[in-house]
Amino acid sequence: MPPLPVLREPSPSVPGILGPDLDAAIGYAKAEKAPATRRAYQTDHGLFVAWCGAKGVSPLPASVETVAAFLAAEADAGKRPSTLGRRLAAIRYFHKVEGLPIPTDHEAVKATLRGICRSVGSAKARKTPALAEQVKAMVAASPDTLRGKRDRALILLGFAGAFRRSELVALDVADIEENELGLLVTLRRSKTDQEGAGAIVPVIRGTVACPVRALSNWLIAADITSGPLFRPINKANEVSRARLTSRSVADVLKAMARRIGLDDESFSGHSLRSGFLTSAASNGASVFKMMDVSRHASVETLRGYVRDSEIFKNHAGAGLL
Numbered sequence: 001m002p003p004l005p006v007l008r009e010p011s012p013s014v015p016g017i018l019g020p021d022l023d024a025a026i027g028y029a030k031a032e033k034a035p036a037t038r039r040a041y042q043t044d045h046g047l048f049v050a051w052c053g054a055k056g057v058s059p060l061p062a063s064v065e066t067v068a069a070f071l072a073a074e075a076d077a078g079k080r081p082s083t084l085g086r087r088l089a090a091i092r093y094f095h096k097v098e099g100l101p102i103p104t105d106h107e108a109v110k111a112t113l114r115g116i117c118r119s120v121g122s123a124k125a126r127k128t129p130a131l132a133e134q135v136k137a138m139v140a141a142s143p144d145t146l147r148g149k150r151d152r153a154l155i156l157l158g159f160a161g162a163f164r165r166s167e168l169v170a171l172d173v174a175d176i177e178e179n180e181l182g183l184l185v186t187l188r189r190s191k192t193d194q195e196g197a198g199a200i201v202p203v204i205r206g207t208v209a210c211p212v213r214a215l216s217n218w219l220i221a222a223d224i225t226s227g228p229l230f231r232p233i234n235k236a237n238e239v240s241r242a243r244l245t246s247r248s249v250a251d252v253l254k255a256m257a258r259r260i261g262l263d264d265e266s267f268s269g270h271s272l273r274s275g276f277l278t279s280a281a282s283n284g285a286s287v288f289k290m291m292d293v294s295r296h297a298s299v300e301t302l303r304g305y306v307r308d309s310e311i312f313k314n315h316a317g318a319g320l321l
Contacts, residue, residue: 036166036246044090060094064106067091071109075116084113128266130253130275132283135159136209138256146221147233151252153218154230156211158249158272160203161185162294165249165269171229173219181205183212187295199295281306 045059048070052059057066071084079087092104103109130138139156142148158168167187175186183203205212218224222231228243246269253271254264273294280290287302296302 040086041090041093044087045094048087048091060098061100062091062095062103064103064108067103067106067109068112071112071116075120081113081117081120084116088113127268127271127274128263129278130155130159130257130267130271132159132275132279134257134260134262135272135275137260138253139209139214141259142256146237146239149214149218149221150230150233151256152209153211153214154244154249154252155256155272156206156209156214157183157185157203159276160206160211161201162273162276162290163201164273165246168249169228169230169244169246173224173226173229176215176229178212178216183215201293201295203293277302 048062049059051070051073052062052066055066055069057063059066067088070087074084074087075081088104088109092102095102095104135155139152142152154168157163158165161168170188171185175188177184177186181202182205185201185203187199187201203211215229219229222239224231224239227241230244232240232242232244232248234240249272250267250269253267253269257267258264277290277294280293281287281302287299287306290296290302291299294302
């Protein structure tokens with residue numbers, strides 16, 4: 001798979017005096033995209049390159065006809081429009097950094113994608129939110145082992161802070177400050193904060209299932225005083241120094257859902273964040289107070305959670321039948 005293109009290593013025509021500064025510029029250029037975005041672009045573009053190789057056509061530069069045909073092939077293979085949009089973004093980026101004409105901007109490519117959306121639909125498959133009562137049942141059924149302590153802390157903190165899974169696993173011990181009301185969690189960077197301005201997320205104590213107590217129990221049991229907050233545990237019950245992966249958040253949640261008889265396939269890592277917001281809306285929380293926790297920049301985005309929680313409240317058809 002080709003590396004994600006950024007600035008090139010210095011050529012013989014580049015003055016040697018630029019060396020150290022050019023090396024720094026290459027480093028900054030590589031940081032322009034988040035690591036997860038870079039991996040996604042490499043994967044998506046790699047699939048396009050492989051398809052072009054099988055067809056005997058050029059992937060870079062790619063013709064408008066090649067990109068349109070690739071979209072059609074992917075759609076016929078069952079790929080959703082959201083996936084195709086991501087593929088196009090990768091193709092566009094590789095052409096852009098090479099200074100080549102961008103085929104994805106052509107109206108023929110856009111028309112192909114619109115036609116696919118009309119034919120197969122563009123609605124995203126929604127995962128089930130992990131609601132408050134379900135989360136409490138999950139942690140209550142979790143075994144009182146080292147792994148159980150970690151999983152309870154992971155799920156409760158993820159829910160109570162409405163964290164994205166990438167935010168949750170990126171936390172360090174130094175990012176947690178406890179006070180009498182709960183926790184102040186410092187997010188150094190997030191999906192919507194690529195510049196790293198940071199944010200403070202308040203996590204309130206619980207009565208039935210307390211994220212503060214669960215986190216403290218995990219850190220004490222694992223003897224973690226610095227570094228990554230959540231870590232893998234091997235079969236010998238040894239805690240790694242490495243950081244838990246984003247994928248692990250979904251795996252843990254699915255396992256806990258299975259334990260209490262829920263359909264684990266309906267849950268994802270995002271279920272904790274959506275579950276907090278849906279539960280808070282059902283409980284009558286102010287949208288603005290929800291935004292204090294979720295860090296949403298737009299009220300419109302949160303309105304969906306409020307609508308979901310109140311979809312039958314004061315229904316226009318109440319009493320008609």
